Amino acid sequence: MKISVKIDVCSGHARCGSLAPEIYDADEIEGKCVVLNANPPSALYAQAMRGARGCPEQAITIQDDDSQTILWPPAKGK
Ligand code: SF4
Numbered sequence: 001m002k003i004s005v006k007i008d009v010c011s012g013h014a015r016c017g018s019l020a021p022e023i024y025d026a027d028e029i030e031g032k033c034v035v036l037n038a039n040p041p042s043a044l045y046a047q048a049m050r051g052a053r054g055c056p057e058q059a060i061t062i063q064d065d066d067s068q069t070i071l072w073p074p075a076k077g078k
Pocket of ligand 1 (some may be wrong): 005009010011012013014015016017031032054055056057058059060066070
């Protein structure tokens with residue numbers, strides 16, 4: 001799993017960090033998302049997805065390492 005954040009889309013309300021504190025945090029200046037663990041172990045996959053799903057801006061992208069499939073956000077129309 002590979003996690004990235006579109007920082008220009010992030011509006012900095014830190015919902016991701018409150019839902020998944022081992023994966024996401026907020027920077028001290030603007031409160032924008034900081035990914036603490038961009039390649040988490042499988043034990044943290046569910047937490048990473050929970051934080052990404054909770055982002056109202058869909059600023060977080062999660063990609064499968066092996067297949068390169070985008071796991072989040074869902075493709076438009078699905
Ligand atoms: S929930 Fe989304 S918009 Fe809010 S801080 Fe996290 S990545 Fe940024």
